Amino acid sequence: MADLANCAHCGRLFAKAYRPVCNACYNEEEKQYEVVYKFIKKKANREASLLEVSEATGVSEKTISRFVKEGRIRASQFPNLTYECEHCGKGIQDGRMCDSCNSKLRKELYTHDELTQKQQVKERITYYTEK
Template sequence: MGELANCPKCNALFVQTQFRTVCDACYKLEEKKYEIVYQFLRKRENRKAMLHEVVEATEVDQELILKFIRQGRIQLSNFPNLGYPCEKCGKVIREERLCESCKKDIHKQLDQIEQEQLISERNRVQEGKTTYYSQSPKK
């Protein structure tokens, strides 16, 4: 079941679900814009269009086109030059949420944190040990 929310576009009250994030009126408007974008991309000569070219030709907001792509309504496999920005650095990608270099950077940071935790754990264990020295009676 959905929850009551305000539409982010027109501020109208509506029941928000997993699939609908805008009110009915804005949803219908988005559907019309989707049809415009889809009709543009279906033409053979437009299949190799880049994102900015689609925005210019259809006059549909870039964020809305990116929403269609993220929802899977526009399949990037059919459009070789279309992509969306990496959520960390903004580089154009075609799958997932992060580019390869950002993924590697995050993994590197996680490995570094893990190593620091191991070192601090080792130091804590060594602090708990007490070393006793004995004196030789031959002095």
């Protein structure tokens, strides 16, 4: 059964089943997607940047970025369509963070894990009993 919720875009009350937006906003997004896709699928526009696509179509950069993040627009086919790394803001085409931020995070997690293990070894107390 669907829950009642407010639309994330317009704030209207709707029965939330599969999407966080009402049908009217969903249909509007689909129209925007069609406009963007028709623009970038033309051979002359395949090298366009996110800003250029936004200016030419009237669709916000945020919405176009979301289409790329969701995989609706394949960034591999359109090399200049990038969105920002969530950590440093560098342009990326896949995932949530760029390779350098991702490797930095992995290194920090590995270091933290090693320190935690060393701390646990230090805190172990052994009790001996005499016979």
